[in-house]
Amino acid sequence: MEDIQAVIARNLAKLRKSRGLSLDQTAELTGVSKAMLAQIEKGKSNPTVSTLWKIANGLQVSFSLFMKEEKPVIKTINISELDSIDDNDGKYRVYPFFPYHPEKKFEIYIVTLEPGCVHGEKTHLGEEYILIKEGQLTIQLQGEIYVLGSGDAMQFPSGIPHNYSNLTKEQASFFLLMHYPESDEI
Template sequence: MDPIQATIAKNLTKFRKNRNLSLTQLSELTGVSKAMLAQIENSKSSPTVTTLWKIANGLQVSFSSFIQEEEPDIRKISINELEPIADNEGNYLVYPFFPYHPEKKFEIYIVTLKPGCTHESKTHLGDEYLLVKEGKLLVTVGMQEHKVQSGDALQFSGSTPHSYTNSSKETASFFLLMYYPEPQ
């Protein structure tokens, strides 16, 4: 069986079942015979482009959604596999563990600040959720200063000017979840 055929079969079945549609109902929506739909779902037939377009239009999904492979249920990422994004001459390192995905509306990083480093962050949409992994930081949000250390957390709007300072003699690191809500 062709791998793309299996992917189409799995996605078609998922779309149909998520909408609680029988094959007969799906046939009525799409104009594709019940027998053909059953063959596609069972990976016994590979649909033509025209047939796939009919199904996509009937279900009101994108054509490409049929060939997208599902993300694995479990993803393991090691910091050693990531290339950090550096700023402040390498004293501020951002490791992108889970980059932004429009369906999930968040991204997760680990950030490290070397001793003596201050990073002035650009304002941005959304909220920041900071959880200190190790060390001590001074987080300035607007005119307020917040001393945080290992085990502490802080939440604030990214649209407020903010900075991170490590005035200690040890490297500080923190988890940073950035959440982007729906536009109002």
């Protein structure tokens, strides 16, 4: 992960230059001195939160824009490296591959259900996107029963009461993407 001071420096310089602003013009818009802006852009000064807010407000951008990293983060994960979150006496296991991040507004899990597992009815924020990896999953949703097998997918608002069941004699597993389109608060 790149040093935050370097990230802020690069993002401020890039934003200022993309708008064709001089340091003097940026200082006038933000109320932050030309010298301080130059020090930040050179990575020689670590700005305070107050200073970043002044710059963000003056340039009419989000505060978080200055912390945004340019490089794509490449991440590999193996399920054997993860601790599961269990329910139903270990018959329902959730492996958090990519936990929630407010900027991305989604999280991705692999869920496994042992034979005979019925994971009770629930509702929560967001939307669910389910892609069956293996086995067969029965979903009860608004009084309707949906039976999905390997390669099938389903999407629904999570605020609708729903439950998951594995009514077979084989383990079922699925990818679960939870999307939170309207709220950064979970």
